[in-house]
Amino acid sequence: MLLGFDRWKYLLLFLLVLGITTAIDLSRPDLFKVTAAEFLELRSTYRSIPLGSLFSRQNEQSDRTSIYSFPEQQAHSLPLSLLGWQDLENSGDYFDRIQPTPLGYLVWSNFPVKIYCDRPENKDRQFNASQKRSQQWLKAVEKAIAEWNEVIPLEVVLEPEIADIMVDRISPAIKGKINSETGLFDLPPVRSATTSYKFYLSQDKPPILSHRMTVQISPTLGYDAILGAARHELGHALGIWGHSEAETDIMYRSQTRNLASISPRDINTLKKVYQQPTQLGWRVSK
Ligand SMILES: [Zn+2]
DSSP, X not given: XXXXXXXXXXXXXXXXXXXXXXXXXXXXXXXXXXXXXXXHHXXXXXXXXXOOGGGTXXXXXXXXXOEEEOOOOBOOOOOHHXXXXXXXXXXXXXXXXXXXXXXXXXXXXXXXXXXXXXXXXXOSSSOOHHHHHHHHHHHHHHHHHHHXXXXXXXXXXXXXXXXXXXXXXXXXOOOOEEOTTTOSEEOOOOOSEEEEEXXXXXXXXXXXXXXXXXXXXXXXXXXXXXXXXXXHHHHHHTTOOSOBSOTTSTTBSSOOSSOOOOOHHHHHHHHHHHTSOBSTTSBOBO
């Protein structure tokens, strides 16, 4: 029958398993909640933005234990420029290659999207060679911004504190790591440009779950390479978090010899991204 075990032992085992399952079930809602301290951690990654009033009382017991619920995933309404976009040639898209973040698709919902780019300090009237290079860098980045502005409303701002997208004139850091098998330091291939995202809570009441993008483009590139990199990285910053397999798209994985322009497939993909639900841009609740 029970092969040496008595019925009580089975009952205890059953209750133990039931207990574990219930514990897992009970912990599930926490997946969608985050403490104020955790939000503060996300927020503190923005050194240039002062901490919101929400967290100014971070040392008080009440705030440390407060639980904020993430908003539901919902789609935002499309900006008019994307709403009116129609690709008469049906060139298709590469939406299946776009990755959502843990909070959903990287969709902007407050237009125009504000972009700050590094600009040279031209106090002197006489430009030296390095100032000329940084002017050229800025010119190329601003051209790429003007091109994307035809697709999504953008605004160049002069204060980094209010920017949604930062474009830095800097070589992306190379993050090497020790290979545990060989004991040697592995370096990834050198990249001339990169884009990353961070989440934070806005200072609105109640706060809005927001994101901020940082684009880094190397100062050592030539004009065409800066323009190509800026077009591509701004595509990521505007929400195309993935790569196309077609060389003719600006979101092709690597830079091609021929300078690609923003293609109908890039715009079709971006439009699809903006039709997706996301938690970004919606208010959190207590
Ligand atoms: Zn890319």
